[in-house]
Amino acid sequence: MAADLPFDLTLTEEQLQTRESVRRFVARHVAPNARQADEAMSPPEGFYPASAELGLALMPIPEALGGAGAPRDPMSSVLTAEDLGQGDLSLAMGVLSPLSVVNAILDFGNEAQQEKFLPVLLSDEFVPAGIALMESRATFDPAQVLCTATLKGDHYVLQGEKCLVPFGEDAALLIVIANVEGDGPSAFVVEAGAQGMSAQRQMYMGLRSLEMATVTFDKVAVPAQNRLQHFNLDRFVDLSRIGLAALAVGCCQAVLDYSIPFVKERKAFGEPIAWRQSVAFMVANIGIELEGMRLLVWKAASRASQGLPFHREAYLARVLCAEKAMEIGTNGIQLFGGAGFIRDYPLEMWYRNLRAVGVLEGTVMV
Amino acid sequence: MINLELPQKLIGMKQMTHQLAAGVFRPISRKYDAIEHSETPVELAPVAQMMSAARSMQGGSGGKSEGVKKSEGVKNGANMMGVLAVEEMCWGDVGLMLSIPGNGLGNAAIMAVGTAEQKEQFGKMYCAMAITEPGAGSDSAAISTTAELDGDDWVLNGEKIYCTGGQRCDAVVVWATLDKQRGKAAIKSFIVTRDNPGMKLARVEDKMGLRISDTAALSLENCRIPKGNVLGSAEIADTEEARKKAFGGVMQTFDNTRPPVAAMALGVARAALEITRELLKKEDVTADFSKPLYCSTAIEAELYRMEADLESARLMTWKAAWMADNGQANSKEASMCKAKAARVGNAVTLKCVELCGERGYSEHLLLEKLARDSKVIDIFEGTQQIQQLIVARQLLELSSKELK
Numbered sequence: 001m002a003a004d005l006p007f008d009l010t011l012t013e014e015q016l017q018t019r020e021s022v023r024r025f026v027a028r029h030v031a032p033n034a035r036q037a038d039e040a041m042s043p044p045e046g047f048y049p050a051s052a053e054l055g056l057a058l059m060p061i062p063e064a065l066g067g068a069g070a071p072r073d074p075m076s077s078v079l080t081a082e083d084l085g086q087g088d089l090s091l092a093m094g095v096l097s098p099l100s101v102v103n104a105i106l107d108f109g110n111e112a113q114q115e116k117f118l119p120v121l122l123s124d125e126f127v128p129a130g131i132a133l134m135e136s137r138a139t140f141d142p143a144q145v146l147c148t149a150t151l152k153g154d155h156y157v158l159q160g161e162k163c164l165v166p167f168g169e170d171a172a173l174l175i176v177i178a179n180v181e182g183d184g185p186s187a188f189v190v191e192a193g194a195q196g197m198s199a200q201r202q203m204y205m206g207l208r209s210l211e212m213a214t215v216t217f218d219k220v221a222v223p224a225q226n227r228l229q230h231f232n233l234d235r236f237v238d239l240s241r242i243g244l245a246a247l248a249v250g251c252c253q254a255v256l257d258y259s260i261p262f263v264k265e266r267k268a269f270g271e272p273i274a275w276r277q278s279v280a281f282m283v284a285n286i287g288i289e290l291e292g293m294r295l296l297v298w299k300a301a302s303r304a305s306q307g308l309p310f311h312r313e314a315y316l317a318r319v320l321c322a323e324k325a326m327e328i329g330t331n332g333i334q335l336f337g338g339a340g341f342i343r344d345y346p347l348e349m350w351y352r353n354l355r356a357v358g359v360l361e362g363t364v365m366v
Numbered sequence: 367m368i369n370l371e372l373p374q375k376l377i378g379m380k381q382m383t384h385q386l387a388a389g390v391f392r393p394i395s396r397k398y399d400a401i402e403h404s405e406t407p408v409e410l411a412p413v414a415q416m417m418s419a420a421r422s423m424q425g426g427s428g429g430k431s432e433g434v435k436k437s438e439g440v441k442n443g444a445n446m447m448g449v450l451a452v453e454e455m456c457w458g459d460v461g462l463m464l465s466i467p468g469n470g471l472g473n474a475a476i477m478a479v480g481t482a483e484q485k486e487q488f489g490k491m492y493c494a495m496a497i498t499e500p501g502a503g504s505d506s507a508a509i510s511t512t513a514e515l516d517g518d519d520w521v522l523n524g525e526k527i528y529c530t531g532g533q534r535c536d537a538v539v540v541w542a543t544l545d546k547q548r549g550k551a552a553i554k555s556f557i558v559t560r561d562n563p564g565m566k567l568a569r570v571e572d573k574m575g576l577r578i579s580d581t582a583a584l585s586l587e588n589c590r591i592p593k594g595n596v597l598g599s600a601e602i603a604d605t606e607e608a609r610k611k612a613f614g615g616v617m618q619t620f621d622n623t624r625p626p627v628a629a630m631a632l633g634v635a636r637a638a639l640e641i642t643r644e645l646l647k648k649e650d651v652t653a654d655f656s657k658p659l660y661c662s663t664a665i666e667a668e669l670y671r672m673e674a675d676l677e678s679a680r681l682m683t684w685k686a687a688w689m690a691d692n693g694q695a696n697s698k699e700a701s702m703c704k705a706k707a708a709r710v711g712n713a714v715t716l717k718c719v720e721l722c723g724e725r726g727y728s729e730h731l732l733l734e735k736l737a738r739d740s741k742v743i744d745i746f747e748g749t750q751q752i753q754q755l756i757v758a759r760q761l762l763e764l765s766s767k768e769l770k
Contacts (some may be wrong), residue, residue: 002372004374005373006371006441007370007372007373007442007688008688009688010367012367064680075368079567130467130601141657141658141663143657146632246697264762272768274764274769275768275769277754277758280754280755280758280769281754283761283762284755284757284758288702289706290439291685291699291706292675292682292706293678295682296674296678296681298370299370302371312655315655316674317669319670320674320677321672322659343681358660361658
């Protein structure tokens with residue numbers, strides 16, 4: 001039973017402080033590098049190490065294990081995801097990927113598993129890590145994964161293929177969701193260099209600076225104790241839907257903030273195009289829908305933080321954000337006209353990145 | 367601390383209001399839609415009494431109240447209670463809610479800007495508000511009803527239309543201009559009691575929906591009222607700043623009334639969605655959040671989308687109310703929630719009619735009525751387009767001269 005609190009949208013002191021440092025990082029490292037990273041298909045050198053200074057992944061790791069011992073708080077993570085997403089959705093996912101693995105181990109691992117795996121991610125350096133849930137087929141359903149894990153003595157044998165895996169090629173740790181007969185989808189920690197695991201970088205419409213790979217598991221033996229004991233598929237999928245939706249909110253905020261000065265400066269027929277209702281109403285509607293998206297994501301996340309059920313809210317937040325993000329993305333391009341379509345401006349990149357929000361599952365766990 | 371749940375006290379209030387809506391409004395909803403121009407439904411008398419008692423406990427509607435106050439000082443007060451109660455009542459029937467005596471827009475205006483004497487004299491009356499004229503709708507600054515001082519009386523002349531409650535009310539807050547040449551600054555509002563011989567009921571409109579609520583046209587012909595019946599100052603502001611302030615004060619009433627109107631849309635649409643869910647369940651169509659959207663049927667996907675849109679509109683409405691309760695300027699948010707909730711309300715109620723086929727279109731159920739009732743919510747208290755204009759001006763920081 002949660003505490004009896006008033007409806008309130010005020011950030012805590014801690015959230016405001018974190019927000020300040022995240023926004024500083026975004027202004028210095030994320031936003032200015034977004035386009036170049038998109039073209040180069042990887043972030044500039046030094047980007048991830050700089051992100052490690054934020055210490056996001058260390059934050060929720062218990063003090064006993066050397067972390068900062070901040071409470072697991074999806075609501076605070078959502079604020080961070082929004083801010084990062086406002087800088088660039090693709091780079092944001094890279095930054096958040098190791099934190100997602102930490103969150104998954106904290107939520108679903110037993111004590112021994114936390115002690116074993118969290119120190120791997122506990123570093124001043126950036127440790128690449130990612131979650132492997134998606135599979136390459138239409139109408140993919142996280143509850144029906146085809147990748148299998150079969151118990152053979154003291155280990156499981158993983159067989160199958162995962163796609164859209166962040167850092168699939170060089171992750172220190174991967175969390176792989178595979179079906180265990182009788183138990184359904186389960187989570188396994190797979191360490192770098194496992195025999196029979198191979199990765200192939202893939203290119204997508206967007207998220208091009210995020211190094212995503214298809215990872216193939218050919219009779220990969222994973223110790224039985226690497227199966228996360230308390231794995232809960234619904235919680236995992238829901239928290240990742242909230243994370244994706246929060247990133248979408250951030251990116252849509254970027255569209256709005258970038259469009260406002262443009263339509264006020266751009267002139268047609270002798271006056272700013274913002275003075276015309278057909279343009280101004282598009283801006284208004286971006287603002288209106290964005291407000292609704294943000295609040296629904298906050299509702300889902302704050303319920304999660306308070307220990308209330310949040311499956312419905314996470315589902316709805318994702319439905320709304322996937323749809324409205326596409327609308328806002330395409331309207332952003334439209335407001336800029338030809339300039340929206342050319343790669344000198346960020347609109348087309350934002351639109352391509354936003355498309356991922358409705359496609360991905362399980363990538364960013366807040 | 368970010369929390370989008372309601373405190374227990376408000377949940378209790380919401381549940382009580384829901385029982386009222388289910389027990390009193392719903393059973394007579396269809397009946398009064400058919401009767402249309404009736405007197406105030408007798409069933410509403412006890413409701414009016416209850417609300418008046420609740421108001422005097424609260425210290426006036428729209429005013430300051432203690433509400434649920436926590437140590438950090440965050441308040442969920444009268445505005446939040448208002449939007450919650452309105453949604454529940456409109457889940458029952460929006461027309462009936464608007465017909466509750468004593469619950470008029472005029473009451474809100476008097477409580478917001480009236481003097482102590484005016485509140486004393488008119489606070490307990492059912493006060494409607496008359497703004498719209500045949501030649502002035504959204505551009506309320508263009509109204510041409512005049513008010514002239516003659517000795518100790520104001521003399522009012524003009525035509526007012528679309529006055530909700532204009533037939534059944536005890537008094538009307540009439541907007542009139544002291545000097546048409548001087549624009550917004552000269553517009554004042556005046557309290558005219560319904561029995562004034564100078565104000566005649568010209569007609570009561572036949573409408574698409576909201577049929578039980580009376581929408582009246584009033585004509586004012588040398589209508590004399592006491593000098594003290596003007597709301598706010600009778601001075602015409604002569605500096606630009608004072609002009610803005612004077613009319614801004616009038617418009618501010620709308621910042622407080624738009625979230626409750628958004629809540630009306632939420633209540634009506636939620637009712638339609640619930641009925642639709644029940645009907646579809648009988649056909650084995652359920653949206654139970656068990657499959658991803660892209661693995662759902664088209665009808666299931668529609669149900670999810672409607673629910674997501676409604677839920678986000680609801681949170682926007684709560685946010686606007688929360689801001690008002692905590693003394694934050696909420697003009698943008700009030701218009702945002704009105705725009706979103708009203709258009710979603712229209713879309714959801716119509717989609718429900720469509721999804722349910724003959725059941726949706728038939729007068730046996732309430733779906734077609736809910737769709738009819740919903741339409742006007744995207745029109746009154748500022749149309750969809752006016753809300754977008756307000757939001758756009760705020761976001762773009764443009765004046766009304768720049769963005770017309």
